[in-house]
Amino acid sequence: MAMLLVYLERTVISQDANEQRQALDFLQQAAEQNYAEFARQLSEVLAASEAADHVRQAAGLQLKNILFAKEAATAESNKRRWLETSIDIRNVVKQKVLAALSTEVARPSIAAQCINAIAGIELPFGQWAEVIDILMTNVTSPTSNERLRDSSLAALGYICQDINAPAVEEKSNAILTAIVHGMRNDEPSILVRQTATTAMLNALELTRNNFANVDERNVIMKVVCETTQANDEALRVLALQCLVKIVSLYYNYMDAYMKDALFSITVAAMRSPVDDVALQGIEFWSNICEEELCLFYQEQEAREEGRAPAVVSRYYAKGALQHILPLLLDTLAKQNDSEDDDDWIPAKAAGVCIMLLAQCTKDDIVRLILPFIQQHFQSTDWHFREAAIMAFGSILEGPSQIVLNELVEGALMPLISTLSDSHLSIRDTAAWTISRVCDACENLVTRPIVLETLVPALFNCLTHEPRVAANACWALSSLVKAAYQNAREQGTDDNGEPDSYVLTPVFPAMVAKLIATTDRPDAKEARLRIAGYEALMELIKNSPKDCYVHVRQTTVDVLTRLQQVLSLEDNLMSASDREQLRDLQSLLCATLQSVLRKIHKNDAAEIAEPIMTALMQVISRCSTVRDSEGVLADALFAVSVLIEVSGEGFARFMDVFKPYLIGALQNHEDHLVCQAAIGVISDLCHSFKDKLAPLMDEFVALLLKLLNDPNVKHEVKPHALGCFGDIALALGSHYVRYLEATVTYLMNAVEAAQITNPEDLEQVDYVESLRENCITGFTSIVQAMRDQPAGVQALSSFVPQMVTLITIVANSGNISSDEVQASAVGLVGDLIELFGQNIRSLVDTEPINGLLQRCRRSKSQRAKAVGTWASRELAHLKRSGAN
Template identity: 25%
Template sequence: MGWRPQDQGLQQICYLLSEFQKPGTNQAQILSQLEQCKNFPDFNNYLATIFAQGSTLPDEVRQSAGLLLKNNLRDQFVSASDEYKTFIKSCILPAMGDKKRMLRQTAGTTIAVIVTQGGLSSWPQLLQAMQRCLESSDPDALDGTMDALYKVVEEAPMQLDIEVTGMQGTPNSLLIPRLLHLFQAPLPKVQVQAVSIVNLLAGGMPEPLANSLDEYLQGLFSLATNQQAEMRKAVCTGIVQMVHLQPDCLAPQLPAIIEYMLQSTQDADEGVALEACEFWSACCEVAADASTLRPVLPKLIPVLLGNMVYKEDDEEVLEAQAGEAEPDGAEDRDQELKPFIQRGGGHGEEDEEDGGEEVSRWNLRKCSAAGLDVLSTVFGDEILPIVVPIVQQRLQEQDWKARESGILALGAISEGCASGLLHYLADMVAALLPLLADTRPLVRSITCWALSRYSRWIVDNGRDPQSQGQRQMEAVIQGFLGRVLDHNKRVQEAACSALASLEEAIGQDAHPGLLLPYLRPILETLGRACSSYGRRNLRMLYDALSTLADMVGRPLAQPDCIQLFMPPLLQRWQTTDDTDRELLPLLEVFTTIAQALGQAFQPYAESIFERCLRLAATQLAAKQGGATTSAASKPADQPEQQREFIIGALDLISGMAEGLGPSIENLIERAHLRDLLLQCCQDASADVRQSAFALVGDLSKVCPGHLLPCTRQLVTLAVANLQPQNITQENMSACNNACWSLGELAMKITTEQLQPYAATIVEHLVPILAAPTGAMPRSILENSAITLGRVAWICPDVLAPHLGSFTGVWCASLRNIRDDVEKEHAFLGLCAMLRINPQGALPAFVGICEAVTSWRHIRDEGLLNEMIQIMQLYKQHLTAGGMWQQALNSLPRAVRDKLTTLCHL
């Protein structure tokens, strides 16, 4: 006898689900009661019964039961008993072919969750049922199976490559042939589903599909002119994916495919046109020779430019028009708010794309602009004779949508066609400046964006005082500032982003002084905007202020400057609740400001530090399941939010440590920061550990005495992150910061204090340095080499006897580090140990010489003298043994010549 539901339990749950559907009921109260039901081990069995077998119940009640079951199984399926798992599976499987499509779809979603949590290999009945249904003529069973299969492939594609007990071959080998056959199914919807599923599978290119690639492509081509828009869209998706995955397979048909995609990019159905438009970027990015596109450029570029024109009923147009009617300072609607993405920060990592941009809605207009952008980078100035006449005509038209698309095109070609536009940029910028005051908000916003795309040129051209370029740069800055105070939210957003881009360009070109004449007007404008902006655009404003602080630094600390931006920021800080996610970008902007202001941040330090400490402690306790709430601070609702608040608070304390320096010790010695820091350094989240170890490193620089009582725990926690099994891509930032913090701590404590831990640290660093080429990212290799050198500099006597076991791999990493003070520390450690045990490192003589000659310029005279003396020491030792010339001859010629000159050999 298996599990059977009790009538009373079924009635109670059905009653709650029914009440939930009724208008005017207290849904929160009902949800709370349903949540309490989760404590009963068989609650999900009841939900499965109601969903799959409740044929007399309203469809909405059955669907609610199914959706609640699906949500519960994400957390509870793995821990459920085998009996309950079997029961739930037996209920859900028949529902895959339910007569009601909404119930079939809910069954498919639930099946995907079960496969994700429990694996497909433990559910052979599902695969058998899918095989039967794919052969069935029952349209409901076929539709439900295809829907469920699509979701399984989407959620757990690897499960289809694992053999299922009792069946010959993998699920992919059994299903793919049937799916390819269904490309020609009599039911149009089934055809679309089959193509969509195989398109998804192609992303991982399982072997059964790779073996049937010709059949897949022929199937796509045969459906290319299908009457269904959804089918043509799926065909375009498949072709674009194959451009990325198997471009060589498309080569024979590429001219025909290009013509097809050109026509499809003009399809009346925007979904089809959007999928086809992706082809042009893919073709440029993947193809080794994009010249196959050259003949079609005169036809393609006008099509892309045509797609870049707003339609009258475009959602963005309607939103912008609605924004014009709103009063200044109107609060944002919920749908306008976008998720905040933390920047995060690591030490010693390679520069990468930030990726912190908020993702806007992707559409044909933006895809066409992106395609034009990529084409311009591939073909460069070659496309200007096609683009420029169209743009010139667009800018003269009365229709604002045409003018806007011309400005968009100018921005899109800014990088690829920069050289060809060079002689016209001054006139182009002059033509764009008046459009910042256009009556149409979308024209004003796109003009901000287009001008920002030429920020590097504007800055470079504006370096000479009193020049035309300097006056134009001033006009651009003033234009952006005017739009920062625009009454339209979309324009505000674009202006803040453009201002940040211009500030960043000034910093990248190492001309921060160019901003100083405009510092007060910029701060005054940002301060006024901070007092009036809605929540959404405050984030963009904070970004502009953070970028300004990064670029300008200490001049921001002038008292009259501080008064322009700190009062409105503090007002936001004081009125934003501890659990409000709008506190996160505030934490970030204060981090940058604290670093820039230095000691001038002192008047605000105590209250901000105390709030950070309280915030981190509260959220950490909640995250670990032991939260206590108070009137002052409450934990956030979700673990992800708890993590973000902890990171933001730790990062801000790090920023204060960097800005205030040793004076932060007055705050830290009165707080319980050590215990909190140790908890965060062993948190399950790599992001929390990353920020915690960054704070350890920053505190080591300015007040190492505060960390001395917990040195043993910190070293233990740091080296735990350097275990080979823990050095993964997911953990890399935490590993880097753990390694870096050990080096910073080593530099600030005495030899006696470091000695007990020196050998342990090095024992964990050497395996990283000795890993096979390519096995470790460059960032962790560099951090490990630097930290090893710093520890060696402080404790050479402890490590020198073991020098021979790691000198070669250590020097191999040292020679790849750029010249800076951290490299100096590492080489000082190398020299200190070589003085003690030169003989032990002799087998790595070539590596030592290559490392020494990796320097381009040695600023530290003491280090240069040390290296000269070490090499002279080796010359004397090897000459005495008649081995010097042989040792020199073993070096590459370039290394030998440079070493001879550098060290006077």
Template identity: 30%
Template sequence: MDNITPILKDAQDPDNNIRLAAEGKLKQLQERNRSNFLLSLSAELSSEASPPECRCLAGIILKNSLEGKYSEDNSLLIKQWNNLDPCIKSQIKESLLITLGSSAPQARHASSQIIGRLAYIETPSERWQDLIGRLLGNMAQQGASPTLKQATLEALEYVFEEENLWFDKDTINGVLDAVIRAMNHQAEKSSEVRLAAVKALRNVLTFANFANDDDCRNRIMTAICDAAKHDEAAEIKHAAFVCLTAIASNYIMELEPYMETTLSRTTEALGLEGGVETVALECIEFWSTICGEVIELRERKKRFAHAIPSADCHFTEKPLCLLVPLLLQTLSLHQERDVDELNIFMSAVACLGLVARTIGDAVVPLAMQFVEGNIKVADWRSRKTAISVLGVMLEGPSIEKLAPVVGLLMDRMEDPHMEVRGTAACTLGRVLELRHSPALDKRFFTNEDFPRIMAALSKSGKDVPEVSKEVCGAIYFLARGYDVAISSEVDHSKKRISSELSPFLGGVIDALLSASELDMKTPFGLPASASAYGALIEVVRVSNIWDLKAVLAIIVLMPRIMRRLNTVLDAKAISSDDKTNKHDLQALLCDVLHAIIEKLGNSLHGDKVRESAPFMLLQFCRVLTCDCSTARDKAALTIGALARAVGPKFLDFMPIFLQYYSVKLFSPIYLEAIGTIFHALGDEILPCCDHMMDVLYEGLSQPELKPQILACFGEIALAIGKIFEEKYLQAVRKELKEAANPRYYDEDKVDYGNQLRQGICKAYSGILRGIKDRKSGLKVAADLVEFIEAVSEDKSRGTSVTYAAVDVLDQFGFTAESWKEGLISELWRHVCCRCSKLDKLHR
């Protein structure tokens, strides 16, 4: 056995040369004789004469020799350990057990970890049968030092960390006895030992018969609840609540007899001063886990009513009602003054929300008492906390019970403090997100409330940015609540409800434009208000186009957005932040105009879009030239929407578009817009066809564009049918055959090959549906069959390719059926004509 102390010391030397040389020596020792090297490490770890830092490093290297970062490393290291001489392994294990009694904390800790790792390796094959007995012997040893007990319990913690191991009932009971005895405050005076015992119990719990053995369960719960008492050290109380949380997540139904005791420990843990942060957080986590388990159980019972036992968790309702005042008290004591208090505050808020979902209406009177007592006090933090409470209890209680919430929020929208107003707006947004929908039998707010809500939103949208951002979110959810399909025959009530927004649309739009106002001197000084524009898009999208007030508001909005986009396009962005903000604004403004065009384009007021079409098209084309792909794609999509809205008359504006029609601007979305333009113009696009097709042919030379261009050919064929058949079919067939060439489908091009084949399938699909001549169609069909045969033989094809091939064959089946009917009709006419001529001859 080598003396490796000097080498381990040099391996920690600040001098880089000395350290690297020592590391090289350690590697040589390991490669030369692994058994001797591991034995030397274990001896170093157990030697009281060695420096603590050397013992610590020896423990780290020994542990890393048994456990790797990845599963394949682990398999190799386990195999290497198993191949060691049994005598060497026994000596190493004995050294580890001896080290548990060491005076050096780091050596004891390393030894505990390594014992746990070896237990995982050796227990399944029963090669360390006396391990648990030796550890329990340490605990029962007369006069055993606290350090030995602490290290032994830590070793037990690591041994039982692996849930896949198996131990017999007697072994588990023996371990439980030792652990619970060590947790006893009277029998064990050392707080370090008691803490180690509670941590060990957390892992031993997995192996105990907690669910079915009443005596075992009572002993465990009594020990844990005693460890969570107020007079224990904070670390012990925290570890005790960790155990309770683990029990709650696995044995919720077995906790009924202990709810009163755990609630008492909660009262002590949170305390009049709010408790120690770590203890308070884990205590709150315990109750959050209980609520989560109850909610999940109820959801499972709803989905699988016949499969889930009828047992419920009604026993949790009373303690949860008693918990609510404790959580509210905790919120009052930790009103976001520093990071630690913020952690407790947010945890208590989240827990209160889960409690509300669990006990429903029962939470309302408890919470409202707190809210009413704090929402008008002088301290703005207390007012903000009261509003936060309103926000987290929205999901559980009924709408009737929550009726006062709207009035309270409206009052706080006028609060003198910015943060209170912002929180009120955010909470109103949450109300609208969760509880506002015409589909609901009962609405959250009354007809009398609605004008006040709209007035508050319109006014607060012009507040400081911190508030207006939350107001924009509230408007977004308000509008989304009207997102229902309105038919002319059925949904008259929903149509009426949607129209209630119309009288307020102008004020809401003004508020959103104010919240996203550009600074004329530095338009990009602030980031683009995505929330304002998102809300604006939603308002436009759900507005009732048959309501004159709504239509007028949108018609007025369109030039205002156009002017804003023009300002953004003309302004110069110098810094990188300015450029980012400019690109964001271009994308968002294109999105807004897209929504306006789609809303007005197919209505009786489509002429307003057509009048502004050339100006808008020029703006969108300018966006196409920017160096932001997102903005370019948004502009391309909006150009497609504009073409659909204008229809065949879009041909008048094609000279503008063709100035920006080039391969360098092509992208998948841009090419999608090309297909949309062809569909919108139909045969009217003929004067532009040759040029547009020539540019598409040019783009085929760029591999990354080829799949999308081929798919675009299919859309063009579907849009212009006979023109495509007469002028471009032969050239496109040639390109499709070339694209099917095996050279595109090498092993290193699998992803690209899949994309290309999907593009080919889309092309054939559009062509076969678009062309009218059956003879030409049969030729294309023959090409398709040849392509599909080649695809079917390629085992490396992606699933998406298979789906695309099946889809195009399915569509071809319908096309072929129509061809068959046409051929039969033509043949029948021919027969009838011949018969008529023969009949005349016979006469």
């Protein structure tokens, strides 16, 4: 123990690097040699009130580190070691850390963090559930001192924040009892009340059952609302944060509190001269708007399906509009005088809230906000001048097109003139507002009389400060998209391209200006270089046929730049310089993708050699340099596009490219690189068809190995499964040699394609992607096998599993998109065509008939067409069976 105390002290106070390293080595060896004893001794030091505070803190930190880790593999190892430790030792450690709560001096409590770490391991296994009751008693007991109450509440807050286990939710009553006790007005310690309110913030997601009970809900709302009136500023902010979160989680319960409490509390907060308080008042109404927008779309969907929505909007935003809008506009004019201040301030929050209010209240906001805009648009005070422009830009999404056109018609030319205002913030906001005008009113901004003034003004802005120039890039992006869309509405060729558009005369100048912008020495500020290249990509993507010569020249310019960047890299010494060069390489590769998609096939053959040479230089360098995975993925994406436009002509590059493609497929640690490599294989399949057969054994083996690796990120595997379909379509009947192995993996994915928690959006997206790619894979395999009797015979044994997947989609209702449902129905039709009466009992079921009906009634033309066709096939099957 004495030796442990010495080394713990050295980790904190020693100024000698060697001593510190020796101390850390000793502690690591102690943990490895006798984990249980090391944990026990650390807990004893932590609980020893006679020990120096910094030594106790060091012991607690070491104990937490052997229990908790952010890195998944280390966390799993820590958990296993703790659970394998004898129950007696574990109990001693738990008793000691609990005992330390009342004697710690430092804040935040390290003992509370250790309790959370142990609970995080044990509670999911149904162990140590009593810790929550112990902590509650520590808080509510009249004999508990301030430290014990504060640290116990901190531990409860950590547990609510970090541990997702039924054992925690089942103890919500005990948790809330402790938290409410700590938040009450007669709690003498402000620190305790702050910690309790923080714990409430962390606990709110666990209290659904409590909020469903009106009496318990009233208690929670009462204590939170009372705490918003506390004299302590930090405590008020915490309580307001609770209200902001409550209104998002429990909107449907707020009617009883809105008029009598929430409205007045949040409006008073918005008026507060304290920024942190005002921010929470504004955030409350932003959250109200977001909830009501979500409910609006849910109500629309419910009406279309002929059912009642689960929760309806109370239209709080519309009712409060006339009261809160003047406060938001006043706040909008309280910008910081510092031009480079990136802090989140009430003025910025007010702008976001006004945008959300406009989407919620639509035309209603225009008549209320217009007087402010008209009064201050030419104000001598730049704060109000900028606020008027910001207000104008903030309401362009929501009102009807007729109202918007009337609003923009009279303001557009004066707005363009503000791009040359003497104040930086006004030029910046004006450029941002014009980009929104271009998105909202494309017919107005593309009139020749407007473009004569607008385009030179935006070109001029590209030479201004980086943040102004970046917004000018976004405005140009929006403008070219608007011009291209208008031109397409006038008529296109068979490829969907218009002959010309209103920006053709300035197209070469626009390319030159944007490229010059990316070359500015200050282009790394305000993400200007990124904005410039993204605007250039939009310009290329939205270019008509008469600008093709400039698009082709841009390819040459981008290639030249890429080669210059590659030649610079060897001479760069600092990590920062290399990082900037890698970002530039990524942008250039992405720009190449946009340009290549516009290049004609005959031109692609001429420029393919220098393009592939440059891309291979990028790929070969990135393959050996750490932290270059993003550039490597962008280069592989560019290769994919080159394969698309080159077709079989890409064969001349395969010998040199193949080793790098294989290396990318084997790079399981970086999901973007893996995903890009899978995309390259798909594109090779589309271009080479069965000529790719000699390489397929190796590619399929690598894909199967990837699917078999449990450490590969979830988002990669659906793409690998979908790639089997591309391989099948390329090889046709020759795919039979891979049939059994690949279908087995597809079947395993079908088993995994279950949604266990519909509220977990990440899980829903993953399962949706899994289902979509499995269906695509099966569909392609069916089409590949249909002319091969042996293949059809082999495939027949897998039909029940395919139908299982279709049924899963059918039973998932609206969780599955129209696209996935249409694909599932298409597979139904293919299976009926191929197997006929042999599968009638499998496909003529209530879920599949319901899916067919939904697709026939879908707004999606593809879903409707496929649903009608598959329904006809099934009806024919029934008739022929009856005969």
